[in-house]
Amino acid sequence: MVKAIKESGGLINLKLQKCNHCNAQFTRGEINKSLWLAYRPIVCTQCGTKHKVLIASRLLSVVVTVPFALLGIYLVNNYNQSLLSVLSIIIPLTLLASVISPYLVRYSDDY
Ligand SMILES: [Zn+2]
Numbered sequence: 749m750v751k752a753i754k755e756s757g758g759l760i761n762l763k764l765q766k767c768n769h770c771n772a773q774f775t776r777g778e779i780n781k782s783l784w785l786a787y788r789p790i791v792c793t794q795c796g797t798k799h800k801v802l803i804a805s806r807l808l809s810v811v812v813t814v815p816f817a818l819l820g821i822y823l824v825n826n827y828n829q830s831l832l833s834v835l836s837i838i839i840p841l842t843l844l845a846s847v848i849s850p851y852l853v854r855y856s857d858d859y
Pocket of ligand 1: 767792793794
């Protein structure tokens with residue numbers, strides 16, 4: 749597990765993942781698609797190697813996402829904010845998260 753993280757360039761280094769096999773650069777779109785499809789494995793377009801998301805990355809994305817969700821629930825409960833005004837906070841944060849996430853997730857072909 750630790751080895752897999754090191755091979756994929758460290759858990760948090762804000763670089764888009766490359767193929768562990770042929771070093772082809774994955775695009776943000778490819779990674780985002782994988783994320784939105786519940787961490788579907790990425791298949792390298794160059795060499796066809798299948799990469800699965802690391803469990804540590806899933807945990808990291810939960811750690812990043814959950815505080816936003818809790819913030820939303822907190823605002824609705826305590827400040828009597830309308831759902832709409834809470835959504836106007838949560839949606840930009842969600843979009844921001846989806847821009848940042850591809851740089852945070854790490855994949856490994858070592859399963
Ligand atoms: Zn490849």
